[in-house]
Amino acid sequence: MNPIQLKARLETLGPATQVEIVDLTGTEDHYQAQIVSPAFEGKMMIEQHRMVFKLVQAEVDSGEVHALTLKTYTPEQYIKAKSKH
Amino acid sequence: MNTTNPLVSKVEEISKSASAVIFMKGTPQFPQCGFSARACQVLRAAGVQDLVGVDVLSDDPLWDALEQYTQWPTVPQIFIHGKFIGGCDIVSEMFERGELQEALNAVKN
Numbered sequence: 001m002n003p004i005q006l007k008a009r010l011e012t013l014g015p016a017t018q019v020e021i022v023d024l025t026g027t028e029d030h031y032q033a034q035i036v037s038p039a040f041e042g043k044m045m046i047e048q049h050r051m052v053f054k055l056v057q058a059e060v061d062s063g064e065v066h067a068l069t070l071k072t073y074t075p076e077q078y079i080k081a082k083s084k085h
Numbered sequence: 086m087n088t089t090n091p092l093v094s095k096v097e098e099i100s101k102s103a104s105a106v107i108f109m110k111g112t113p114q115f116p117q118c119g120f121s122a123r124a125c126q127v128l129r130a131a132g133v134q135d136l137v138g139v140d141v142l143s144d145d146p147l148w149d150a151l152e153q154y155t156q157w158p159t160v161p162q163i164f165i166h167g168k169f170i171g172g173c174d175i176v177s178e179m180f181e182r183g184e185l186q187e188a189l190n191a192v193k194n
Contacts (some may be wrong), residue, residue: 046170080182
């Protein structure tokens with residue numbers, strides 16, 4: 001699964017979902033994804049992560065995606081987090 | 086949730102026995118894994134006084150029941166006021182955002 005495919009897949013979380021993908025090793029199977037989406041509203045971080053992993057369950061199970069570390073935010077959380085740095 | 090396994094309800098009971106409970110490798114005093122150690126550090130830094138640690142290495146059946154209960158594949162697993170919060174990465178990230186302190190200060194609902 002290449003970065004473009006992964007980005008498109010994660011954008012299916014819903015409208016106004018912003019996804020940034022980093023291929024950590026250049027081998028297209030160790031990714032970090034930063035996702036900002038209204039779909040995360042009112043959800044604990046663990047539930048946000050579960051929503052994301054559900055989208056790539058097949059690729060994770062098959063090992064096509066070996067590692068995926070996540071940074072998830074609602075739009076409001078993202079503004080708050082970025083205002084600190 | 087598979088309720089036929091009696092150990093699952095034991096996991097639930099333990100998870101509610103303190104404001105913060107961590108199922109981990111080793112104990113808070115003697116952690117046997119870096120992620121477990123870091124999670125304990127973060128919880129203390131967030132102000133947890135009564136951290137309860139459960140060593141899954143010494144109780145395989147309980148470890149299986151834990152994974153059935155939370156449907157989360159890795160350890161450590163952290164509960165705040167009886168609610169499953171996540172593993173080391175999530176707890177560390179929540180700490181950085183101040184969300185962990187919020188969860189701890191939230192009165193048990």
